[in-house]
Amino acid sequence: MKIVCRCEDITYEEILEAIRSGYTDIESLKRKLNFGMGPCRGRICIPIIVKILARELGKSVEEVGYPSERPPIIPLPLGILANGEDREEKS
Amino acid sequence: MTSSRIIQHPILNFERGKKKVLYFEDKPVEVYENESVLAALYANGVRIFSRSRVLKRPRGAFCLIGKCSSCLMEADRVPNTRICITLTKDLREVRYQESSASPPKTSFFIAKKPEEIPTDILVIGGGPAGLYAAMYASKYGANVVLVDENPTIGGQLVKQTHKFFGSKDLYSGIRGFEIAKKLAKILHKRKNIKILTNTSVFGLYSGKLAGAYHLRRKQLLKIKAKQITVATGASERFLVFENNDLPGVMGAGAAQTLMNVYGVKPGEKALMVGAGNVGLIVSYQLIQAGVKVVAIVEAMPRIGGYLVHAAKVRRLGVPIYTSHTIKSAHGKEKVEGATIIALDKEFREIPGTEKYLEVDLICLAVGLNPYSQLLSQAGCEMVYIPELGGLVPKRTRYQETTISGIYVAGDVSGIEEASTAMLEGGIAGISAALKIIGNNEKALNEREEMLEKLEKIRAGRFFERIRKGLRKVLIDERRGNSTY
Numbered sequence: 072m073k074i075v076c077r078c079e080d081i082t083y084e085e086i087l088e089a090i091r092s093g094y095t096d097i098e099s100l101k102r103k104l105n106f107g108m109g110p111c112r113g114r115i116c117i118p119i120i121v122k123i124l125a126r127e128l129g130k131s132v133e134e135v136g137y138p139s140e141r142p143p144i145i146p147l148p149l150g151i152l153a154n155g156e157d158r159e160e161k162s
Numbered sequence: 163m164t165s166s167r168i169i170q171h172p173i174l175n176f177e178r179g180k181k182k183v184l185y186f187e188d189k190p191v192e193v194y195e196n197e198s199v200l201a202a203l204y205a206n207g208v209r210i211f212s213r214s215r216v217l218k219r220p221r222g223a224f225c226l227i228g229k230c231s232s233c234l235m236e237a238d239r240v241p242n243t244r245i246c247i248t249l250t251k252d253l254r255e256v257r258y259q260e261s262s263a264s265p266p267k268t269s270f271f272i273a274k275k276p277e278e279i280p281t282d283i284l285v286i287g288g289g290p291a292g293l294y295a296a297m298y299a300s301k302y303g304a305n306v307v308l309v310d311e312n313p314t315i316g317g318q319l320v321k322q323t324h325k326f327f328g329s330k331d332l333y334s335g336i337r338g339f340e341i342a343k344k345l346a347k348i349l350h351k352r353k354n355i356k357i358l359t360n361t362s363v364f365g366l367y368s369g370k371l372a373g374a375y376h377l378r379r380k381q382l383l384k385i386k387a388k389q390i391t392v393a394t395g396a397s398e399r400f401l402v403f404e405n406n407d408l409p410g411v412m413g414a415g416a417a418q419t420l421m422n423v424y425g426v427k428p429g430e431k432a433l434m435v436g437a438g439n440v441g442l443i444v445s446y447q448l449i450q451a452g453v454k455v456v457a458i459v460e461a462m463p464r465i466g467g468y469l470v471h472a473a474k475v476r477r478l479g480v481p482i483y484t485s486h487t488i489k490s491a492h493g494k495e496k497v498e499g500a501t502i503i504a505l506d507k508e509f510r511e512i513p514g515t516e517k518y519l520e521v522d523l524i525c526l527a528v529g530l531n532p533y534s535q536l537l538s539q540a541g542c543e544m545v546y547i548p549e550l551g552g553l554v555p556k557r558t559r560y561q562e563t564t565i566s567g568i569y570v571a572g573d574v575s576g577i578e579e580a581s582t583a584m585l586e587g588g589i590a591g592i593s594a595a596l597k598i599i600g601n602n603e604k605a606l607n608e609r610e611e612m613l614e615k616l617e618k619i620r621a622g623r624f625f626e627r628i629r630k631g632l633r634k635v636l637i638d639e640r641r642g643n644s645t646y
Binding site: 079137 | 221224242243271273311373380397403531533548552
């Protein structure tokens with residue numbers, strides 16, 4: 072087994088299969104396979120996946136593009152955010 | 163289980179601190195308080211730190227600097243703790259977490275109230291670029307907050323045991339970890355620099371507000387800055403091959419962290435993948451740590467790194483196979499061997515050329531990715547530049563991104579080396595300070611000097627690719643920035 076995404080166990084073969092079945096833009100491929108949505112936020116896998124997608128489509132990585140980034144970019148306990156000032160004011 | 167702590171090292175003395183007991187899966191383990199939890203467990207023979215979420219495959223140490231999430235454990239009941247950047251002195255017990263999908267049974271801690279930290283300049287990342295950014299911004303009177311998610315500042319300098327090349331004023335002839343110590347000493351003395359280690363910035367929000375998580379205090383920090391310099395460095399690349407996720411496959415830099423920072427042998431027999439400078443230097447350092455380097459493979463037809471580094475490992479009898487790559491790793495729950503294979507001119511595997519090597523460690527030195535997530539998330543205009551290692555922000559020659567007041571320096575703006583990272587940091591630091599203090603001739607002159615030095619370094623023949631890449635990211639500093 073060739074793992075590309077260590078967080079979500081997505082394999083090289085699964086990525087090829089998804090691209091060949093029509094998920095040919097990076098955002099829908101991401102939603103189909105869930106890469107970049109594990110705790111490492113795609114740091115390890117996305118640079119590999121954009122290259123695979125570009126190669127399969129005969130495009131450059133720049134044309135394929137990177138998926139959008141959203142915070143938090145690290146594992147964060149929700150309690151950190153939940154214990155904010157808003158809660159204090161309302162209680 | 164025998165300990166794999168290094169007792170004698172030709173260059174390093176390890177300051178492990180006091181002995182203590184850490185409970186791992188309810189069993190006492192003897193550790194030292196200055197060891198990271200991961201290093202301490204590794205020294206005691208632990209190789210599996212988590213199971214993957216879907217297939218429950220074993221996950222071993224991979225990056226060791228808080229980037230890959232393969233070592234997430236429940237530490238003093240807090241799940242998803244990155245144990246590679248958590249010191250044992252901060253903990254009583256660690257255990258495997260069942261699955262990232264299982265919710266905690268009770269609340270595992272009460273977070274402290276958030277702290278608001280106003281500052282002139284926030285520098286994110288305490289490697290060579292960030293240290294210089296903080297040093298030069300503070301030099302001209304600006305207040306600086308420097309954050310880093312590791313337990314100490316210094317970035318990847320802390321694990322470099324070789325002497326640096328280049329010019330005297332950028333620490334040539336001094337070993338990396340000693341440069342880190344020198345810079346840290348200067349910064350700790352400055353009254354207008356506040357250093358926050360164990361602190362991860364998780365997002366940049368409008369109004370130059372940085373959301374940060376203090377990992378030890380379990381506290382949200384809202385850092386409100388006037389200017390921000392992002393100097394978050396890079397993370398090591400992963401490589402696609404059969405069984406590439408077996409514990410024992412790790413980044414070459416990760417092996418360096420284990421052996422050079424914590425004094426723990428990463429394995430007994432190693433295969434190095436990649437003969438660039440990182441692969442060559444780390445191979446030599448593995449040998450210094452008492453690891454046998456069985457072979458170095460390089461997919462390109464020739465060695466990529468400097469000849470001095472290649473000569474050092476060749477003299478010690480390490481074979482370097484060019485036009486070769488790793489085909490597969492072997493082993494049940496950890497690496498027990500590897501198969502390498504020859505490549506033709508089109509980088510296709512040549513059947514029948516497979517060679518089996520008995521190794522328990524496979525180090526990947528196949529390049530770095532700029533750790534530019536924060537910049538993308540903030541909305542800086544990003545561009546993919548293969549020559550610079552990946553996705554990097556567009557920027558002016560003064561290191562300002564397309565968002566006014568957000569600067570970038572070091573590997574996150576393109577993979578180069580420590581000396582260029584320092585200069586970029588200095589330039590970013592002065593540029594940010596100028597916006598706080600107004601025009602200052604001395605600062606302007608110093609910035610020009612740094613720009614000249616940077617240009618001089620980049621004029622060298624090893625920087626041809628870098629120059630090509632830089633031409634694609636530089637934007638005119640007189641254009642109008644967007645505000646944030």
